[in-house]
Amino acid sequence: MKKTPHFTQIMTRKNWIFTASVISLAAVFSVYIFPKKSSEQEIVSEQPLPEIVEQEELVYGINVKGLDVVEGVVGKNQTLASILAPFNVPYQIIDEIARKSKDIFDVRKIAFNKKFTILTDKDSSLAQFFIYEPNPAEFVVFKLDEGEVYKEERPVEWRKVELGGEISSNLYVNMTELGISPDLIDQFADLYGWVVDFQRLQKGDKFKVVFSEKVVEGQVIGIGDIETAYFEHMGEPFHAIPFEQNGEKSFFDQNGNSFKKAFLRDPLKYTRISSRYNLNRFHPVQKRYKAHLGTDYAAPTGTEIRSVGDGTVVEARYTSANGNFVKIKHNGTYTTQYLHMSKIASGMKPGARVKQGQVIGFVGSTGLATGPHLCFRFWKNGKQEDWLKEKIPPSDPISKDNRLAFDQVKMEKMQQIAAIPYSKADGILLAKNNQK
DSSP: OOOOOOHHHHOOHHHHHHHHHHHHHHHHHHHHHSOOOSTTOOOOOOOOOOOOOOOOOEETTEEOTTEEEEEEEOOTTOOHHHHHGGGTOOHHHHHHHHHHTTTTOOGGGOOTTOEEEEEEETTTOOEEEEEEEEETTEEEEEETTTTEEEEEEOOOEEEEEEEEEEOSSOHHHHHHHTTOOHHHHHHHHHHHTTTSOGGGOOTTOEEEEEEEEEEETTEEEEEOOOOEEEEEETTEEEEEEEEEETTEEEEEOTTSOBOOBSSOSOSSSSOEEEEOOEEEEEOTTTOSEEEEOEEEEEOOTTOEEEOSSSEEEEEEEEETTTEEEEEEEOSSSEEEEEEEEEEEOTTOOTTOEEOTTOEEEEEBOOSSOSSSEEEEEEEETTEEOOGGGOOOOBOOOOOGGGHHHHHHHHHHHHHHHHTSOOEEETTEEEEEEEEO
């Protein structure tokens, strides 16, 4: 009897290849559909798509996306209310934020010509933020929709400046040509006022000065005090060496003598003397020869007048000849008087104490005066004297105990001054080193 062949025995070669292929494919799919759970299982992880971060546009640290930026300056007599009125801000919100801000910034101090910025909604034009800059170093942010107020300060950099020049015209003109600010010129003139007569400088006189500039965002917004200085008048050198003695920092010359005097050299910051003490001057108003027992300083109306020394006010009033004036008794020896003021400073009345450099009034042309100026008068032991010829005793020189320490500081400062080079630039002798 013939046996029936088994299924696998009668399978053709072609069928075998096809079956094997199907089994292989099934095995491959089983790996993905039914993955193994062994510790060696291969894990396929999906990489997350990179997150797209929207770039912020910052103004005063505020993201201004969706906001319009409006910049301006405060006009004459403008207030917070009048500035914000065109930007749909209700008065009650302005009133509320004005009250809330008093401890941070009093809105009544918003001043003419100061910069402000308003951030408004692009769709409604409603103001969201008001930013005010009281000075270049800080700004105040008023968040109008929330009634929040805060103040921020910009980063400040102090930059050392070393500068030298030569007198070809006068101190003010030549220093200004070198980019020196009026404030520094005033410091320099006060420092050397009793050593050098700046009204009688010679062409070729030289100066050097070291100080620091206050810089915010690349803009110079102020200066520090003079750190050391040098002036050469008619070939004679005068170094100004800073040194602390008896708890007070002052300047001394290279021989250890103090620059400081009981009085400032001039009652105005650096200015022009228009008329000197003269016993036989032709009076411009009365049209006759008459003794001029004072020193006249020409200056614009409103220029600050300062007391040359500590003292007590003995008179502060108006007369037809003197105009508005203040008279100050400094001690048993010296008295000074300041005439033709446009206005006497508040607080100036008999018995009031004043300090050296304190503002006591403002230049004008009241009384017998043809134009704005200050007539400054000076008494010594009850007699009027020529202020410009008076020799005021200096403060104490360097003591013996401090001589060694002073000599070390002097050597350092003189080397620093000597290292500042002179070079010609556009007809001006100029040397300027900026250091961070």
